[in-house]
Amino acid sequence: LTVILIHISSLQPFGQVPALQDGDIILFESRAINRYIASKYKETGPDLLRSAGGPAEAAAVEVWLAVESQQFGPPVEELVFGAVINPRIGEATDQTAVERQAERLGRVLDVYEERLSKNKYLAGGEFTLADLNHMPYTYFLLRTPQADLVTPRPHVLAWWEDISSRPAWKKTAEVIPI
Incomplete structure (x- = not known):
């Protein structure tokens, strides 16, 4: 996951934070970003979505x-x-x-x-x-x-x-x- 700080309006259509770009994926809204990170990194940390459960x-x-x-x-x-x-x-x-x-x-x-x-x-x-x-x-x-x-x-x-x-x-x- 690489976080690049650029002008927020190019990532977030409402011009607000947070926004996240991970390669070709652009996300905004904190809950969506949290879910994405939890899903992407579930193998390297806790399974915060309990999908394995x-x-x-x-x-x-x-x-x-x-x-x-x-x-x-x-x-x-x-x-x-x-x-x-x-x-x-x-x-x-x-x-x-x-x-x-x-x-x-x-x-x-x-x-x-x-x-x-x-x-x-x-x-x-x-x-x-x-x-x-x-x-x-x-x-x-x-x-x-x-x-x-x-x-x-x-x-x-x-x-x-x-x-x-x-x-x-x-x-x-x-x-x-x-």
Whole structure:
């Protein structure tokens, strides 16, 4: 995998990051890039898609990837942008929107708490792409006043402490500008 930094609009039709070029393949959207890298390198690292675990394990990963994208992603993104990003770029925080998304995210995290009371990771007993895709926004969430959405949920908190203690994440978190 070779990452070449060039003008982003030549790779990403919306002119946003991220974008990835790997030979003739051009990808944009972080979830697609993550899935591509997990698939391409599954033989040299952990099988983050659990394809070797059979259809049931792979399907569990797909379910929790969809949950991250459709249930967790929208409220946490709006909450983090409102509470962290907008103030950093000089925009006002819409506290009503932040509170509305915190309430919505709390309901999602109640489902996670139940799931994680029975499984070490979201898709079962192994760390997968479903867990990995939660890491950036959870990291930012825990740096907001709404961190109390995670901390009183013991299974969600234990899950976060586990996945965020991974050496690769620690290295990544060190360079996140916050």
